[in-house]
Amino acid sequence: MHIVMVGAGAHGHINPNLPVVAELVARGHRVQYAVPGPFADLVASSGATPLPHTSVLPDETRDERWPDDPVVGMGLFLDEGRHVTPQLEAALERDRPDVFLADIGGYAARVLGRRWDVPCVQLSLAMVAWEGFEQDTGMADLLAGPAGAAYLERFAGWLAAEGIDLEPQTFVGVPDSSIVLIPRLLQPHAGKVDPHRYTFVGPCLDAREHQGEWAEDVDVLVSLGSAYVGDAAFWRTVVEAFSGRRVVLAIGRHVDPADLGPLPDGTTAHAWVPQLAILRRAALFVTHAGMGGCSEGLATGTPMIAVPQAVDQFGNAAMLAEAGVGVVVDRDAVTVGALREAAATLAGDAVRARCRAAAAELDDAGGARRAADLVEATGSRDVVGPAG
Numbered sequence: 596m597h598i599v600m601v602g603a604g605a606h607g608h609i610n611p612n613l614p615v616v617a618e619l620v621a622r623g624h625r626v627q628y629a630v631p632g633p634f635a636d637l638v639a640s641s642g643a644t645p646l647p648h649t650s651v652l653p654d655e656t657r658d659e660r661w662p663d664d665p666v667v668g669m670g671l672f673l674d675e676g677r678h679v680t681p682q683l684e685a686a687l688e689r690d691r692p693d694v695f696l697a698d699i700g701g702y703a704a705r706v707l708g709r710r711w712d713v714p715c716v717q718l719s720l721a722m723v724a725w726e727g728f729e730q731d732t733g734m735a736d737l738l739a740g741p742a743g744a745a746y747l748e749r750f751a752g753w754l755a756a757e758g759i760d761l762e763p764q765t766f767v768g769v770p771d772s773s774i775v776l777i778p779r780l781l782q783p784h785a786g787k788v789d790p791h792r793y794t795f796v797g798p799c800l801d802a803r804e805h806q807g808e809w810a811e812d813v814d815v816l817v818s819l820g821s822a823y824v825g826d827a828a829f830w831r832t833v834v835e836a837f838s839g840r841r842v843v844l845a846i847g848r849h850v851d852p853a854d855l856g857p858l859p860d861g862t863t864a865h866a867w868v869p870q871l872a873i874l875r876r877a878a879l880f881v882t883h884a885g886m887g888g889c890s891e892g893l894a895t896g897t898p899m900i901a902v903p904q905a906v907d908q909f910g911n912a913a914m915l916a917e918a919g920v921g922v923v924v925d926r927d928a929v930t931v932g933a934l935r936e937a938a939a940t941l942a943g944d945a946v947r948a949r950c951r952a953a954a955a956e957l958d959d960a961g962g963a964r965r966a967a968d969l970v971e972a973t974g975s976r977d978v979v980g981p982a983g
Contacts, residue, residue, distance in 0.1 A: 596624045596974040599747045600643065600718075601701035603685065604631035605661075609700050611887065612718045613798035614963040615696075617641040619970060627692070628808065629683055629703070640669045648682040654766075666742045669767075673750050676702030680757070683707060694974040695809035705766065706757050714973050717770035718966070721777065721886060721907065724768045738764075741937040754813070755982075766922035771868055772973065777886055778893050778957055781914050793971060797960035798890035800871060810873040811841070815938075816873050817881040818845035819904060821889060829929060833881065834862055836934035843873055871895070879938055884912040884921075893920065896954035898941035901936065902926050919949045927938055 598619060603607055609630065620626050620642035628638040631650035638645050651674050653659035662668050680703040687707070695715040697704035708715035726928030730734040737743050750763035759766065770793060779785055779795040815837045819829075830846060834855060842862040846852065852864045869887070874880060876893040882888040884901040889911050892899045899921035901912035923938040940946075961968075 598694040600628045600696040601704035602630045603613045603700040614639040615966045618963040618967040673701040679703045717773040725784040796965040797957040799963035813877040814840035819883040836931045884908040896950040900937045
């Protein structure tokens with residue numbers, strides 16, 4: 596089949612779906628990946644053929660930051676859809692795909708799919724909507740305000756101009772079908788999610804060889820991701836809390852290692868680490884509870900101390916604690932004692948058993964291979980579903 600993936604110009608929107616793309620390429624399909632030019636080499640690493648286009652999204656390769664205001668952020672994806680759709684229409688008019696794959700912000704795929712009668716499958720890297728989503732999350736109130744109303748009016752105007760007979764909320768939040776690349780354990784109100792529209796295959800962690808390996812056992816891995824790296828005081832507290840243990844600190848590029856002071860024997864600090872490879876050898880993970888980190892921790896059966904920093908991380912952290920595989924420490928309450936107490940809570944056999952069960956559940960969900968099966972079925976006009 597000829598498959599076109601329409602992505603978004605952000606590492607967090609690209610890296611998690613590359614194993615699915617690589618699996619489809621390995622099965623002999625011709626896969627093109629529409630993406631802003633600076634990310635062309637990254638998507639090419641999956642074996643797909645980059646389909647570069649210009650973009651209006653913040654350029655992460657130049658350290659441009661995404662806005663904090665959620666309505667402004669939604670407006671950026673709308674602007675990107677308006678900007679990218681004519682580019683892809685021109686590039687694909689004489690070489691239409693058999694199936695579109697779409698990032699949650701890949702609006703051009705759904706527009707062109709409807710126009711050309713090509714099925715479009717969303718690859719969701721975040722929680723999906725459930726019955727009552729807008730009310731439960733406060734999204735309805737947000738969109739009812741002046742900024743939200745203006746955004747919806749602008750969005751509706753674009754859809755009408757493109758001949759798409761859908762309301763903006765339906766276009767964005769109710770895909771024709773969606774393959775969900777997160778653990779079902781981290782899906783809020785999972786019992787209210789439409790099983791005929793959404794299929795949970797879990798995180799796709801298959802193709803990570805290019806990130807390197809890790810040869811030694813680790814007692815504690817500490818990482819706050821790439822966007823929320825913490826300050827020097829946080830890292831010094833972590834160092835003291837776990838002194839005497841084998842500790843790896845992933846401090847990012849914006850923290851000066853000199854600000855941490857002398858590190859005890861067994862503790863090392865790095866701007867970047869092969870996180871998944873380390874987690875396979877780690878006994879404990881201190882994480883900001885981003886979806887990617889949570890998914891890797893669950894997949895490797897690693898107990899987690901969650902120190903959420905922003906956005907969906909608070910909800911993720913709460914669900915880890917509810918499942919009994921993690922403990923939450925508020926970011927303003929990080930002390931040596933709090934970290935040691937959390938680590939002690941997670942050291943028991945019962946926690947380990949729950950972590951192993953969570954890892955087995957993700958393995959059963961199928962990952963990239965299950966996702967590729969579903970894409971192939973869609974391309975042959977079969978129906979995606981029901982959720983596993």
